[in-house]
Amino acid sequence: MTERSSLLSQDERGRPAVLASAVLRGAIAAGLGLGSVAVLVAALWISSPAPDSGPGEAFHAAAALWLLAHGAELIRTETLTGAPAPMGVVPLLLSALPVCLVHRAARDVLEPEEGHGAPSPGGAFALVTGGYLLVVGAVALYARGASLSARPLSLFFPCALVVAGAAAAGVWTACGRPLGPPPSWAPVRLHEAMARTRFLRRADAVGRSALAGTAVLLGGGALVVASALVWHGAPVQESFLRLSTDWGGLIAVLLLALGLVPNAAVWGAAYGLGPGFALGTASTVTPLAFTGSPAVPDFPLLAAMPAHGPGAPLNWAAGAVPVAAALTVAWFTARRAVPARGEREEAWSPGETALTTTLGAAGCGLGAAVLAAAAGGPLGRHALADFGPVWWLTGAAALTWTALIGVPAALLLRAWRLRGRTKEEDDAPAAGTSRKAAAPVLPPPPAPGPDAPAGPGSPAAPRRRWWSRAAGETVPRPEETPAPAAVPVPPSGGADEADLDAYDFLPIDPWHARTPADGPPAPHPADGDASGEPGPA
Numbered sequence: 001m002t003e004r005s006s007l008l009s010q011d012e013r014g015r016p017a018v019l020a021s022a023v024l025r026g027a028i029a030a031g032l033g034l035g036s037v038a039v040l041v042a043a044l045w046i047s048s049p050a051p052d053s054g055p056g057e058a059f060h061a062a063a064a065l066w067l068l069a070h071g072a073e074l075i076r077t078e079t080l081t082g083a084p085a086p087m088g089v090v091p092l093l094l095s096a097l098p099v100c101l102v103h104r105a106a107r108d109v110l111e112p113e114e115g116h117g118a119p120s121p122g123g124a125f126a127l128v129t130g131g132y133l134l135v136v137g138a139v140a141l142y143a144r145g146a147s148l149s150a151r152p153l154s155l156f157f158p159c160a161l162v163v164a165g166a167a168a169a170g171v172w173t174a175c176g177r178p179l180g181p182p183p184s185w186a187p188v189r190l191h192e193a194m195a196r197t198r199f200l201r202r203a204d205a206v207g208r209s210a211l212a213g214t215a216v217l218l219g220g221g222a223l224v225v226a227s228a229l230v231w232h233g234a235p236v237q238e239s240f241l242r243l244s245t246d247w248g249g250l251i252a253v254l255l256l257a258l259g260l261v262p263n264a265a266v267w268g269a270a271y272g273l274g275p276g277f278a279l280g281t282a283s284t285v286t287p288l289a290f291t292g293s294p295a296v297p298d299f300p301l302l303a304a305m306p307a308h309g310p311g312a313p314l315n316w317a318a319g320a321v322p323v324a325a326a327l328t329v330a331w332f333t334a335r336r337a338v339p340a341r342g343e344r345e346e347a348w349s350p351g352e353t354a355l356t357t358t359l360g361a362a363g364c365g366l367g368a369a370v371l372a373a374a375a376g377g378p379l380g381r382h383a384l385a386d387f388g389p390v391w392w393l394t395g396a397a398a399l400t401w402t403a404l405i406g407v408p409a410a411l412l413l414r415a416w417r418l419r420g421r422t423k424e425e426d427d428a429p430a431a432g433t434s435r436k437a438a439a440p441v442l443p444p445p446p447a448p449g450p451d452a453p454a455g456p457g458s459p460a461a462p463r464r465r466w467w468s469r470a471a472g473e474t475v476p477r478p479e480e481t482p483a484p485a486a487v488p489v490p491p492s493g494g495a496d497e498a499d500l501d502a503y504d505f506l507p508i509d510p511w512h513a514r515t516p517a518d519g520p521p522a523p524h525p526a527d528g529d530a531s532g533e534p535g536p537a
Helices: 001-046 056-071 092-109 121-143 151-174 186-196 197-231 234-242 247-259 261-273 313-337 348-376 391-426 428-437 467-471 495-502
Strands: 072-078 083-087 146-151 277-279 282-283 289-292
Touching: 001 056, 001 092, 001 121, 001 247, 056 072, 056 092, 056 121, 056 146, 092 121, 092 151, 092 247, 092 261, 092 348, 121 146, 121 151, 121 467, 197 234, 197 261, 197 313, 197 348, 197 391, 234 247, 247 261, 261 277, 261 313, 261 348, 261 391, 313 348, 313 391, 348 391
Parallel strands: none
Antiparallel strands: 072 083, 072 146, 277 282, 282 289
């Protein structure tokens, strides 16, 4: 009792330091991201041959750009009309920096060095998120009143949500990525379902297939954008050279274009899915047609738009992107539905396979909707108030494509993987023969005497049972004694019959009738009398 109380008091004394360390890790993660963006903006400002502002304005721009990377919507006050204009298109490549830093900070809090304590998973999530958001609030106050400032409501949604999601992912990674158990307030049926192995396997299959389908959508969208950039190479080059004449400006345009490459991949995926994306409130780009009057600023990625008017067969080829995503969802589901090729015992039923594929399609649609919402946004007022894909149309199209194509494809793949069992069953005798040949060879029996019957391979040699050898009894041959039950034995050669003698039938008479002290056991009515004559059938 004394030793335990001493340890508890030591932990209690160290607990405030552990909590402070978790908060500090979150603040350091925010500082690293802010410092990286500030160094980049300062380098571009220094390299500019004719900067039109001082270092203070450059650091205000860096703070606003860092807030934009978290999803916050910026307000631009210096416009041609003098009216403030929103700017909500987030460079997704730049958003990867704060997300990775928060994820790593939350993971490292739960994986401390030896001799250091760690808070609970819930405490780590709250402390790291709180420390990070403290820096976010301070930076938002610093950028307030500048030419670029953050809208206050956007700091709560989606900025705080992005930070909390990255911290939760880091805690989940540090805990070993567990699946369950659900919270105590959840229904009892959910607890029972989570306790079943089949439910966990289905949840894992749904998550993997949804992530794989979303990744294929992004990859296909990136391929569509790359093809468009190559096809419209001359307009893209002209737009890039027209935006700036010095090296500092060209590097800034190049970095901005690289930061928007993931956005362009999402737009390409939305284009292949069918809904396309908006270039302002009066123009929409789809594979079927490019309609309306686009309000397009001069930018290299936007110079690769298709021609205005109806779409050509080359534009329709972008429909291969959702087809590939649907087949990917079906393939990942079928591999889990039939874990081993041809194994029917562990295979899922067609209904379970179709349900899992549908849930994976729903997850793929949800991922496409979230990415479409993050990749678009306003770039101004009036004509540029709607810029990028519509999130709910993109998600609905992804769900429809993957469900309509993925479910039949998953059922066909399931049947194809189960078909492999037929060939294995046809080859089963050959496989059994090879396994028998590979069995250990028994030692040869002793050489028979001059009066002994022929060997075990001879048809005149009586087969002997292991219990008859112990009692000294000669058992009639199998062809003279009717067996109580017919057991089919596969035909084999002489060496195989010698192996079969070691695995003979068990006796059917009671054990006390075979005691050596009582003499030979009494003959069974089905075996006949001692003379070898068979009894009545």
